[in-house]
Amino acid sequence: MFIPEQRKEPSENESRAAAAETLAEFAHQIYRDGIPSSVQEYVTKLIIDQLGLQLACSRLPWSQAAYDYVREFGATGSSTVLFHGLRTHPEHAAFANATFGHGQDFDDTCQMVQTHAGAVVIPVALAVAEEVDATGEQLLRATAAGLEVMLRAAHAVSPDCLRRGHHTPPAAGPFGAAIAAGLLHGQGPRELAQSLAIAGSFSGGLIEYTQSGGSVKRIHTAIPTTAGIRAVALARRGMTGPLTVLDGAKGFVNVFADKGSVERLTDRLGTRYIIEKVGLKAYNCCYFIHAPLEAFQFLMRQKNLVPSDIAEVTVGLSAHGAVHVGSIVHPVDPLGGQFSVQFTLGMAAYGELPDLDSYSDEQLADTRFHAFADRVRVETDPVAEAEYPENWGGVVTLTTTAGQTYRRRVRYATGTPQNPMTGDEVWGKFSRITSDALDGEQAAHVREMVRDLPALDSVRRLSALLVRRALQPSR
Template sequence: MTRAPLTAALGDFVANLRYEDIPGTAVAIAKQGIADCVGVMLAGSAEPAVAAVRSGFAPDTAGGGSSICFGPARAPAHVAAWVNGTAAHVLDYDDVALKGSHPSAVLVPAILAEAEAVGASGRDMLRAYAAGFETWGELISRDSGNYQRKGWHPTGVFGAVGAAAACAALRGATAQEAAHALGIAASQASGVMANLGFMTKPMHAGKAAACGLLAARFAAAGLTAAPNAIEHEQGYLGALSPAGDVDRERAPSLPPARWRLTEQGLAIKQYPVCYRAHRAIDAMLGLVRDRGLDAEAVKAITVRFSPSHSVILKNHRPRTAIDAKFSIEFALACALVAGRVGLRDLVDEFVLSEPIQRLVPRVSIEIEAEEMSGTSGYAPYDLVRVETTAGEVIESEHVRHARGDPQAPLSADALWTKFEDCALWSGLQLDARALFDKLNTLEHCRSAVELLR
């Protein structure tokens, strides 16, 4: 049976995409993703996982043309992409899209590092982001199953190919070079779900960014890959889906016929924890706000969500900040005790504090069996139920869209407040407002170097 020429079609799309072809709404979403990612990258720049990656690369960071986390240190582009990608994902504060992926945490570090190296303009960077996002979206849409439940972390396994598309576009690759870049990246893609809640998980984003960048460079240098590396029965999509849930046959649905950037958008995180906890956090904060709940008066908390959420929010007795990012028990206890879930709450001392540890065992999970198709395993809504020591049972509203979801977007002021808070948290000496404004007018930037001035 003849296979759809998916690899070639994607290569052609990447090579021929022009900035002028991108709808204005898609450009606006891309700028929002880039600005938000830079903010969370700054905030994550001093985290232990990032320090470990930088230390591991120490012999290779004596020089180079690309900035590490907008600070004074520089490194070869692939090293900067790896470090910056890790920093962008380490706090679990980066955006979400494409069936539970974190596209900006991979695409933005790869694009920034290569854009500095080749002197690309802001419009070039936006075009690269669109190429990477749309390629990622086309590929991840082809499986009817749930990649997370299979054990694959989509950010790592799809990020490498998405970053290859972005960097090939940035470098002005031919269609054949772009197709080779995708095939090369397919052989480097990885990331397993077992590492969620450990330092290796954010490195999935960094490695994907670096592998995509290098794949585009290798292709430009003449390295070849199978012309059907993506759709071959023993290729990328087939290997990720051994049960055969993936459609390798259908013709690709790519721009201009379909723009996933505008169709799906980006969910900008309001809280620095796994996104699957966000609807429940909003539900709890709503109860705190509307009912004046006091943590001392709470006897029990029940959260209702999907089986997939239960698998991923797996840390039921968190002891560290890393544990807490994947703990619904911590998320709800934090929202109740602090009235927020923020960067200052995701520290070991607060996780181990008496009010939090007292509430954690009072949280129980109730499973809603229905998972909506087309999602990465979301129930139609999440809710929280609280029983007080006086015997009263209070139920939250049914939360269908977390704050920051494309259906419940953050305001411009909220986006700036998050960026500013991230910059302050980083401790780096930079003009946060000037950087934020440059990123939000990126189409007027003549060179990536201007972002660092």
């Protein structure tokens, strides 16, 4: 258990420890002493899911753009760009792998704090662990510490950060990335606090893509990876920042939220892990769509309905959810589709559930899906609004052409902490989405290593398996 360093009560002329100092102390302690078994189990699931997505999404158009950028940059180093096998500087490897990991809208999400933490912290931890030749245990602990710090930073500005138009991964991500990188580089609490103090100057990110699409969201988890790694590199070379970067008058919480909570940064630190509130995704679309998608599927199956039976669909979400996934009715690109509940229900009506290859050009041009999308109305639901942001549930009402009305509410979609994916389901997703990236022998070796990361003597052995077969060293 984390026990903050005992300090005497500050006098009138002294100040209390800044949140960055307390978080740095916490991160250093769990990196040194270990993490609870339940947290280790959760982090392992997140690593499995993220590695699968990095491999599976490594050849998408926006992923290829990130890879080409990194390759043409020409930096040298010992960190691996997954699937492609390029060895480069950890900053560039992390940037590419994070783009891959968020290359679809299929990666982990924490509803309570509204962010994608795995696709930020895990690429950083893996890249730096390769650089310093860390063990699997060190990778696990650094990942856990980075995730927890990033999640707490995001929680402190939730839900205002998204409501104001800032995306939480590039906003809060630099802090988690800096913690993971700093720990693996051997930074102590004071040095880690300075890395956090520098990292805050990189915070940013806009969510206009939810209104009109585009592929830039794919690098929103990559941008903070470079920020965190750079912050650590600069701190190691003597640069300093404001230790009140998180909780100061002009610090992160007060800038990114109208009604932020500085207390959330350290509340029950070490006794409650927000990591355990992170959910995995069973569907490749925005999490706001998952609950109404499952409600819609249930009603269509239970009542034996076909698309021509439906006159109207009403989807009830929180006010933010209604704007977030209800603004784009007729998407013209994959990201627009992943943020359109209307179009996604149109796909589902015809048996197409969002998976890795969904929202293809053919699907986006399918007039059946667009015609059905016109029958979907999105509104604010009082129950969903009251439960937001801790829960992203929704309610669906179907009205048939015969005048019948059916209604179903789903509060916890598959993959949420309240309705989690099992270990077998997580590995099933990994196997399904990586089937054309890894052969069966590779996948089996990856599974063996990740299931027992504490026993892994060098992360480099794992990274060597995460490239296409032709590039692997002979065994």
